[in-house]
Amino acid sequence: MQEPDLSIEISSLKMESPLMLASGILGTSIDLLRRVFEAGAGAVVTKSVGYEQRTGYNNPTIVEVYGGYLNAIGLSNPGIKEFHKELSRSKIDDLPLVVSLFGADPLEFREMISLLDELEVKAYELNISCPHVKGFGAEVCQDSKLVGEIIEAVKTETQKPVFVKLSPNVTDIVHTAKLAEDTGADALTVANTFRAMAIDIETGRPILANKIGGLSGPAIKPIAVRCVYEIYQNVDIPIIGCGGVVDWEDAIEFFLAGATAIQIGTGIAYEGLSVFEKIKQGVKDYLIVKGKRSVREIVGLAHGFR
Amino acid sequence: MQEPDLSIEISSLKMESPLMLASGILGTSIDLLRRVFEAGAGAVVTKSVGYEQRTGYNNPTIVEVYGGYLNAIGLSNPGIKEFHKELSRSKIDDLPLVVSLFGADPLEFREMISLLDELEVKAYELNISCPHVKGFGAEVCQDSKLVGEIIEAVKTETQKPVFVKLSPNVTDIVHTAKLAEDTGADALTVANTFRAMAIDIETGRPILANKIGGLSGPAIKPIAVRCVYEIYQNVDIPIIGCGGVVDWEDAIEFFLAGATAIQIGTGIAYEGLSVFEKIKQGVKDYLIVKGKRSVREIVGLAHGFR
């Protein structure tokens, strides 16, 4: 039997493999992003960049909990101008590079994109869903009007694919998903982390300096899969599943739920960078056993059972 | 040193221990509830009862996932009249029995309470947060006006303490918490399960017959602790922490976050009924080491760190 085809397309972004690096994991430098690409990622997403430079929160910014990790990095980033410089001096034309952006309003997003758009950036991911930074992120995602305005603004500024990363910290994620689709999103990344915390019982202190952070990892997988499943029934644009993928079975579950691609973040903490090759192999073997020629054939197969 | 005091009071409900049985776990019969009480629970909550009899969903209604369990029981219950009969013929006066009720509107809640109130029920828990049954549960919790009306209606019907169990499947749980406090809730149970799902990759089928269910267990603990922490800063009524308590460290984390009591559900799947005695012992030892005379002294201690 022929090797199954793992390639996918999301809007104009062609990927050799449906496994992407999630934003904020190792996405601090082009060199690291390239390494992850070479380790088997079909596309790599940068750490979220904002208009102004931000130092982020003090450490501890990351803590492991049972079933996952909490992080409250605080959107640390060098600022869009510095980031532009860094991209400009790097060779990125052969890199399936997705730039993740956060911002407070449509104007910030437009300005950032107008700066970057001349570069060989392949797509943008709008992070309107970071759960632990006031004024950006989840608060944006919870404001429907703002979400629509941001997406529309971005779409007028660029021809490149625009992915919108949704917050699961909302009452009705399907609502936001539909809104994003209606206002022009080319794909949805589902989903970001869950607001959560850990307290050190010896000292009584919240462990993260910011006290509250975002929960990622296997713990959130069943919720993320549900989000993908529900959104798939209500929107037509591709979904990029994200949340707790550690092994190939996890990846398959997301594909069946309706994800065209998946992102891996915390999985790297458990499996190292080989997580991409391991999952790729597992997915291939699965496709062979199931007699499928392409990963595209299994997307959404969990739907339609009575 | 003296044995630390584990007793607490929530409104007029006096409990020998701050560890309660969560609703829907073993709460199908008074005999089982008594057994859990004898195993060390300070109070026991019945499975949620509704106005009409409900068969619930087909099996599979429960499936384990990494870090927890999904359930979509579907609020199966014998109906309030049958339940009233069962309570009437049982000896319950010595049992710290909390009856969990669900309903679609204020009228249903009022009628149920008017029927039960003559019995030796010690308190009510309003389940307005079941994540997988349409028309009840989470949909109620997401409708602020309805939540307020239900609580007000219930409070006019009974003098007994009324706990309100919140859904974490909302954008802003603090908002619902405040509303519940303002409309008369005596305590808040924080929180119910998260909408989630698991797909069998061999067959492509969602495993639960209802496809979507509620995620409980260790996976949700950091989110539930965060909910308790945030609510504690915004309301004055007692909080009953619930979600993923398996060992005594988990319990302490909830107390420090601001819970006066905690409920244990899925923990029983991991540790059996001895979970209550094990946690009690762990909490006692902790209090001794920390030089506290009562568990009440550690409630909310995680607050106020800069």
Place this chain on the structure above:
Amino acid sequence: MVSDKPRIVKVLDVREESQTVRSLIFEDDPCSKAKPGQFVMVWILGVDEIPMSISMTKADGLAGFTVRKVGEASAALFDMKVGSLLGVRGPYGKHFTNIIGDVMIVGAGTGLAPLMPLSEVLTQNLSSIYMIIGGKTIDEFVFVDRARATLSKTKSEIIITTEDGSYGTKGLATDAMEPILKERQIDMIYTCGPELMIKKVLEIAQEFSVPIQASLERIMKCGIGICGSCCIGRYRVCKDGPVFDSPKLEEIIDELGSFKRDHSGRVAMI
């Protein structure tokens, strides 16, 4: 990552035990290591998930259960063909214990399912078995040949009873107990079948002061002791049972054979 989800298995063999009873054989390592009396939650894809006693285990990773066509779920199982897929999780629950000595087994219908692997272990342990198999009429019997083959390995005896006398002795299975118990020293009575029969077996056992172990049935949802749907008295059939010993059975005697709960939790007479 690992969790106790249903494992999808393929039906490898279907054995016709009677017109309404079939055994399904499949490969599953955990099930093949089940102890006599344990059960498995069987996921009938798209239909239901129901508990089934493991009626057969083999060292080479095979296991089987035996289903009587009753309602929708069991009928769907009954209709499975070789190659059909189903999900299994388990084995769960307390198994039969003290499997040695001179024993009596009283079973009827698919109640024999957990008693068959039990009798196989008993004969391996060189126990003498008095096995009483009851039924309404001749058509309903299953496992009789298998029981004969097993029991032939030790000094054992099979007594068949039917209510209409169409096979074996006329009468109830429990009628056959007293004559034996009067004559012989029996170390343990094992039973599974209709609950009224079990109750009668318990009463007779008490009369003769012989300990008993009975496998019970109640509605199951979780199978692992958290949902409470299988409650009987202060016990959970899935976790504290399904095999109960004399002291526990005495504790729940008011419910035994009298009432059970339906899927809603409502109490119904048996």
Place this chain on the structure above:
Amino acid sequence: MVSDKPRIVKVLDVREESQTVRSLIFEDDPCSKAKPGQFVMVWILGVDEIPMSISMTKADGLAGFTVRKVGEASAALFDMKVGSLLGVRGPYGKHFTNIIGDVMIVGAGTGLAPLMPLSEVLTQNLSSIYMIIGGKTIDEFVFVDRARATLSKTKSEIIITTEDGSYGTKGLATDAMEPILKERQIDMIYTCGPELMIKKVLEIAQEFSVPIQASLERIMKCGIGICGSCCIGRYRVCKDGPVFDSPKLEEIIDELGSFKRDHSGRVAMI
């Protein structure tokens, strides 16, 4: 349930190494088993969490690190008293390897922290060590007595250099390397300290074709290889390092001693 959270430990001993450098000793089993070159993330309650090389391990579960007062976090550590609490997680990262043969160690300041446990293992393995310790001026030296005691166990030598000549030879630590490398066959050079020094050590090592292992520093947040804040070239100092060997150092030579990133990820010259 188990996870890699900070473990709260008590400071058992505080050792004054110099006016600005102190070692803190605490009890923690995992840390006491750290390999030379590994580091620990130290949570200074309410202040920060920063990486510290483990400078001391003992068989009885004790471990220590050595901190130079620099900014807020290190000053808070420096000010800790016996009995103070701090959190530790780790040990993390790649350790020194091939700890045997005739070796050279080049260190300066708290860069000696990971080199001390290294030299202890080296002398246990009967290695001859040329240890070059550099500094600007006499006040800055730490661990010299400890190094002498350790190195006395084998045929080893300590060379001290100061830029102002106030102690040992006048000059840079790296100046002392060439004379030795010209005369002796050295199997490995280990180094830790200011990055410009490390870069110079690397260049000299390349000249003499001696392999080197250097321990580097970058901003760390997670310490476990996911956040990317410690990146240098295509590597993560926390996971691919902090100890790097010659091939890797050559790969990152453009960044080494030239620039690093601040907490925002912005590139800054060194």
